[in-house]
Amino acid sequence: MNYNKPKSFWLTVILTVILSSIGFTLLHFHLAGYGYTFFLLVPVCIGYFLNEEPSWRTSSIFAVIVGLVAFFYLLITAQLEGMFCVVTLTPFIVVLIIIGMYIGGAIRKVFTPDNNRLSLNLYPILLIVATTTIEHYFVETYDYNKLESQIYLPYKPEKVFDYIKSVDTLDTQKPLLLHLGLSVPQKCILMGDSIGADRICYFKEGTINEKVVEYRRGEILKMEVTRYNLPGRKWLKFIEATYIFKPYKGGTILTRITSYRTELKPRFYWSFWEEQAIEAEHEYVLNDLRQRLATGL
Numbered sequence: 001m002n003y004n005k006p007k008s009f010w011l012t013v014i015l016t017v018i019l020s021s022i023g024f025t026l027l028h029f030h031l032a033g034y035g036y037t038f039f040l041l042v043p044v045c046i047g048y049f050l051n052e053e054p055s056w057r058t059s060s061i062f063a064v065i066v067g068l069v070a071f072f073y074l075l076i077t078a079q080l081e082g083m084f085c086v087v088t089l090t091p092f093i094v095v096l097i098i099i100g101m102y103i104g105g106a107i108r109k110v111f112t113p114d115n116n117r118l119s120l121n122l123y124p125i126l127l128i129v130a131t132t133t134i135e136h137y138f139v140e141t142y143d144y145n146k147l148e149s150q151i152y153l154p155y156k157p158e159k160v161f162d163y164i165k166s167v168d169t170l171d172t173q174k175p176l177l178l179h180l181g182l183s184v185p186q187k188c189i190l191m192g193d194s195i196g197a198d199r200i201c202y203f204k205e206g207t208i209n210e211k212v213v214e215y216r217r218g219e220i221l222k223m224e225v226t227r228y229n230l231p232g233r234k235w236l237k238f239i240e241a242t243y244i245f246k247p248y249k250g251g252t253i254l255t256r257i258t259s260y261r262t263e264l265k266p267r268f269y270w271s272f273w274e275e276q277a278i279e280a281e282h283e284y285v286l287n288d289l290r291q292r293l294a295t296g297l
Contacts, residue, residue, distance in 0.1 A: 009063045012050060016067025016097075017074075019046040024075070026132075034235045034263040035139065037131045043093045045124040047100020048107075064097055082181035088273045143267060144239070146259040147275055149282035155293055157218035157245035157252045164243055164254070164289050165221055166190040166199075172288040177280040183230050185285060199223055206230040210241060220244050235263045236274065254289075256282050 023042040026032040032042070050064070068090060075081040111120065153160050167188045178184050188201040190212075199210040208230065210223035222242040240259040245252050258278050264270035 012063035013067040020071040035265040043096035044100035047097035048104035084180040142261040151286045154251040170288045175280040
């Protein structure tokens with residue numbers, strides 16, 4: 001395949017879109033999970049099926065990138081995925097597809113035209129089926145994690161408690177990641193001042209319903225998530241939200257803890273982005289609290 005020809009370039013673009021769509025279809029219809037098969041093996045196999053060892057001196061890698069941009073554009077416009085997922089996933093997928101292209105090119109150099117090329121294309125498919133089955137039955141589906149953020153506020157714990165338990169309007173500067181499609185909280189309403197009370201956090205796209213399980217004014221406010229109906233994020237479920245208030249030098253150290261479970265693997269890559277996303281939401285809520293306390297609103 002000569003990538004110096006426009007016809008070959010656009011063929012690679014189209015194949016990248018088609019193969020990526022097939023991989024996403026496996027995920028969308030629950031034929032594959034958010035694990036090693038989908039995020040590691042499928043991109044490598046996409047590169048393998050492109051049937052060429054790439055070179056920076058040709059347009060092959062650029063053609064793959066163009067194909068992925070077109071594929072992700074289709075996902076976003078169809079509201080199947082958000083911008084945050086696309087931005088975090090793209091560099092990872094590009095690298096793996098290129099690795100797959102090198103693997104495919106190296107393997108095909110070993111085989112002459114007399115060999116059975118059909119079997120070369122069947123082996124990766126069989127491998128995907130096998131690893132999907134292994135993941136489904138033998139690999140733990142969820143990882144459980146929690147993330148803490150702290151802020152010092154020069155106010156008494158009881159006052160800070162009253163300002164965070166129920167919030168009419170959240171309106172402060174958004175961290176960068178909240179501009180990439182992450183859900184932005186608008187308000188949180190507490191229905192009562194005791195254990196068992198309901199608390200609802202409203203977002204533009206939906207709500208998170210919570211129930212208070214610990215309530216000690218100026219000490220702790222802990223809620224468990226009872227319902228979650230935000231779009232996207234099928235891979236992450238919030239479990240608990242906790243605020244801990246500790247007196248310190250005439251003010252308060254407020255600790256915000258989010259407990260959650262996640263399906264995303266490999267963990268060495270996705271744990272970083274999960275932490276960045278949750279920290280961005282913590283930062284937004286805590287900065288809004290600081291701002292409201294300062295203005296007395």
